[in-house]
Amino acid sequence: MVDGSNLEMNFQGYLKATAKLSRYGSGTGWVEFGWLERLTLTGGGTFDGQGAKAWPYNNCTNDSKCKLLPTNVKFVAMNQTVVQGITSLNSKFFHIALVECKNFKGTKIKISAPADSPNTDGIHVERSSSVYISQSLIGTGDDCISIGQGNSQVTITRIRCGPGHGISVGSLGRYEDEGDVSGLVVRDCAISGTMNGIRIKTWANSPGSSAATNMTFENIVMNNVTNPIIIDQSYCPFSSCISTEPSKVKLSDIYFKQIRGTSSSAVAVALECSKGIPCQNIYLENVHLELSSGEKQATSSCKNVRARYIGEQIPPPCA
Template sequence: MLDEMLRSTQQRAIHTRRRLSNAEARKSSSSRNFNVLHYGARANGITDDSKAFMAAWKAACAAVGAVKLQIPAGTYLIGPTKFAGPCKNVRSLTVNMKGHLKATTDLSKYVTGDDWVEFAWVDMLTLTGGGTFDGQGAASWPYNKCPTNKNCKLLPTSVKFIATSNTVVENIKSLNSKFFHIALVGCKNFWGKNIKITAPSNSPNTDGIHIERSTGVTIYRSVIGTGDDCISIGQGNSQVLLSGISCGPGHGISIGSLGKYQNEEDVRGLVIKDSTLAGTSNGVRIKTWENSPGTSRAVNMTFENIVMKSVANPIVIDQTYCPYSSCASKAPSRVILKDIFFRNIRGTSTTPVAVMLRCSRGVPCKNVNLHNVHLKYVGQAPVAALCMNVRATYSGTQIPPPCK
């Protein structure tokens, strides 16, 4: 009898400990999961949910350990929202975004320099979940004067990452940004996967992904169709890999424009490979401004295993870039281009000049290599190459024929 009582007491103690342990686990789990609905978000697409998002982020950023910010399915209207760190005690922070976020179309909500959604000064951030950033840009595009006016007021970028490190963005969509869809500025170690970016072909300055002053960036298996560059790589970038990109419509994949401002940082160590461009106005392009105010370098760049489908200008180096009707000076670009490799580029061109290498007369390009280029013109004229201020080297198949 005594033994049975002891066993019964022990079992009750074990069950009690288990209940307490499970309760602590649930409490610990709930203390690290932050749902925007619990902070007042309405998810009706009409009520401004910005404050609820910020309250949920503030709580998540102040938590400890592996933290999750939950944005469940639903439609959320938000204005400019800054998810800023550092989150000192957070080991990792996952934003699980299943919802459809809609940007306010009231431009007065965005003060000068404001973007729509910012992630800044955060380490070990993951943004995932299959949700959509909807910039609702069509209402703002008529106010974009940047294609014709260099002193224009910039519209907001949809999603900007500022000085983040060890960031993963996957299974996210961006729709109809007002300006750029996604921008990386001063980031280290950024991985983007299965990103889908969409805007009409006539939408102005809707670059898919813009990268600037960042290092260790990998973007792969992503589909981008916009009214501007699918991906643009600005100044100060190093160790950038773009792979498995499906681009079109848009202006192609661009390095630059470079050399517009004084004291720009160098670009080095870029690889763009295993990608397809369809119906774009350019393929792979390097562009630098005329009359560069300072000297910078763009070196060690490889474009490899790329398919062009009805692309207007498949391979371009343009060191006379000026998008306006006239530029103040015709002085040559001072951006140094060196060690550039085009390998296994094939497909069709909708213009007879499929390869254009227009380098600076002030600092001619050095060590430009083309290997196995096979680009056919879809029209009747023979396909051709145009070269200025460069002595390229050629190997393997060369269609169009090398410049003489």
């Protein structure tokens, strides 16, 4: 961990993490920067987490109280950070994580891990504001980019995503006192061969109420994506979940514009909202998603949503 101000780091070469999990605490960063003003990290170097030796010990899909493996590079409580040209390879857990950061700019970042590597989110953002991520190539075993709780004014542009689980908001609503998400813009991205394209996911049985609002997803190309547009307010990553109460996370003022490409599943647009707090003001404008197989036509699925449609709509809107 490095503390201070006005640090310029030119990181070159190849840095390998130890594979001994006893050397890390739960949820820590292998390389961690904290409480810094005006850090610039450049140089084109590679952070190799050697995750393949650790992934067999990731049991988070079966144990909600699992020990979190280390993140490759973590930024905590940073302000005015610039990260450019670095590579993160085979992280044990998340590749890059931003927690309580302000004014972060990340460009020309490369992130790589196999499609079956567990919980290897490319870039995770939480409780942060004024974040800009662009011109980056991300292929991993989980979300290419995940937007957690408490974020505002996050812009994601010119990302090439795949393999992985797409670009996600959430999961939201798992814990009490989560912060709202607002002012997210995702535009000019290409998503290929992923499980999801654009996904918003919230937990059922959420203990507190929060909101995700004023979010725009625009000019995004999907290539053979299983769920190109999906809202899932009954999210459960474990082998089984018992849902007794609907999600209390309010979703509103969400715009899907100029989304085009192909879906590998029959349902290309799934808007599955909470029956406790139905989604409001969901806009779909000029959506064109064909089936990858070229057979018949893709379909839409909707629950508890007030959607508005503008321009071309393939698949057709829900009845």
